Amino acid sequence: MTGQKRKLGREGERLAARALMDAGYEIVYRNYSHPPYELDIIAVKGDTLVVAEVKSFHSPPLGAAEFRIGKKKQRALYNGIDAFLAENSQFSDYNVRIDIFIVDFSTFPANLTHYPGVIFE
Secondary structure (H helix, E strand, C coil), rough: CHCCCCCHHHHHHHHHHHHHHHHHHHEEEEEEEECCCCEEEEEEECCCCEEEEEECCCCCCCCHHHHHHHHHHHHHHHHHHHHHHCCHHHHHCCCCEEEEEEEECCCCEEEEEEEECCCCC
């Protein structure tokens, strides 16, 4: 990943984390890593553990950005969550939810779209 893309991704993650905190969530981890898996944001509120995947871009992608989360990425999310829960047993009884954040930096201010409770089929 280029430095510019990494910077854009970090800024998108910062905005998504801020949105979760504004909604009353506590950020537990940012960029949790269990190679080869990485989870962008892990947050808790009550008995819900939210794993947020953040997609950021400068110019609108061809097709909806939401569709950039293919089967391979979905498996990586599930495997990353399993690894996180295995290492953090204090969250084993929590309800796990996957949220997707799309951050569009082609506008000012950036447009943040939040899709809570995404279920992959």
